[in-house]
Amino acid sequence: MAAADASPEFRPEISVSPVVTHDGLQFWQYMVAGSIAGSIEHMAMFPVDTLKTRMQAITGLDPAHHVGARRALGSILKLEGPSGLYRGIAAMGLGAGPAHAVYFSVYEVCKEKFSGGNPNNPAAHAASGVCATMASDGVMTPMDVVKQRLQLKSSPYKGVWDCVKRVSKEEGVGALYASYRTTVVMNAPFTAVHFATYEAAKRGLTELSPGNAEDERAVVHAAAGAVSGAVAAAVTTPLDVVKTQLQCQGVCGCDKFCSSSIGDVIERVVKKEGYRGLIRGYVPRMLFHAPAAAICWSSYEASKSFFLSSSLNS
Template sequence: MATEASAAKFKQSDLIPIPLPPDYHPELIVTPSHDGLHFWEFMIAGSIAGMVEHMAMFPIDTIKTRMQVLGSCPIKSAGLRQALQSIIKSDGPAGLYRGIGAMGLGAGPAHAVYFSMYEMCKETFTRGNPNNPTAHAAAGVVATVASDAVFTPMDMVKQRLQLGSGSPYKGVFDCVRTVLREEGFRAFYASYKTTILMNAPFTAVHFATYEAAKRGLMGISMESANDERLVVHATAGAVAGALAAAVTTPLDVVKTQLQCQGVCGCDRYANGSIKDVLKTIVKKDGYRGLFRGWMPRMMFHAPAAAICWSTYEAGKSFFQELNHDNDRS
């Protein structure tokens, strides 16, 4: 009986509940997932990096595209100087930027997917071991498969516009409408398989080389690593971009052929197979035809990767500091 009385007395507490203020709203604390960042922060940093990279290097990309097409298009010589002179003569300096609108529409969303997928997969694949080049390569492959699905249609539009004044299209939206009407939706993904086959080894080499080069450069001078982060990211990116570009040039030539087929007198392929395109290139231009545009491709990817990685890492640092300040406040 005494126990029951005590329990009843305990239940009838004399404590007075304090009402919460009317403006009280409980907040959920969401911990950033990887590198102290949220998924959307990777997407924003990647989107900005991709747009800055491609817009800055667009003239070099135009020269490469014009050098890689076969047929009666204006550029037949594989020489860099001849290609540049021909573009300036036929289209003026503005010809170097023809198609940049399509690049702007495609690069931002594609790179948002690219870097956010890479960071997610890198966190999963490395399993706590940051020095795993195989994991970095695999994460890069997954990232490029996803991002190329977003970028390939606008890349096709961009390359067709880069063919110059001889191209039948007035602009980005005219090209999209014309291709849909005359060739169908599949034309936008005619080179997707080739793009994947090219970009899979490209990104595998690129990301593995970048992560290794970054670690090596930061290990040279650990005391000043934070002060020299921009130089480290730019240098590692340039090395990775140049090496990956050199390895994958033949597949890039095939991709350009498929995206520009039937335009401005360029060859059209019956089945669009990689083997068919390779045979045609070798027959018309020899094996050297597989490396048309290799120099501007390396000239594009080395500085482009330096710009992209340094911009991306700067964006990550900005969000990391912002999150840190918010946590302290």
């Protein structure tokens, strides 16, 4: 009799677990949830991303290039006004939704296949994240190139389509993918650290309050996302500098490179500025990714919960 009573009490506890709650969703539901989360994240954090791009794009020996985030922000607001922080947001809007739809759906599918029945396998989370970023970067890289060129001070492009047409005509379509290899090399460790840290932080925070309610779970997702975003951003800043250099090369005073070799870019940055040049923009990058990841994961998990509750009620 005791065993029979224990089972009904145990099953509801399992049903509120963040891991099990979202199992069983269809592929398109993961895509929609990811698209919503990515769009909300990037639109909300776009001004910080603009600040980071400005700080990373221009290299040189002039000490004026080594400005902090506060001075860089003040300069943009003084010379261009608040609208200067939002140049290129249309390109981000076009790319973020589809890219994150691919990102999260591939992650969920791979996580299920790689986990081997163990939902708390950090290696599976890391490997799934790498697969997800390789797929999504193929979608996002061209729009990211356009976005960053539009973000530059005195950008010569009138808008998204003008930038796409001029880059394709003057530099070839390949220029839109010049940073793809660097992006994948950067995002692979970023995503591996990000997803593994997120799942571990979420599990640890959940265990602190095993009987957590819906509002508490939202806080857990946001906190775990912020921690994972900040850690991953700090680790991969040097590669992000390389990516920005390649995407903005030859525009508004940015260096032009003969190849898309990561080593060549690093060598030139270090030669001009020392190793300090490889961490330029790390403050706005962390300021971007911590809240961005909190927003993204909270939105994503909420969207999955909505789909799950809708399927249970139907």
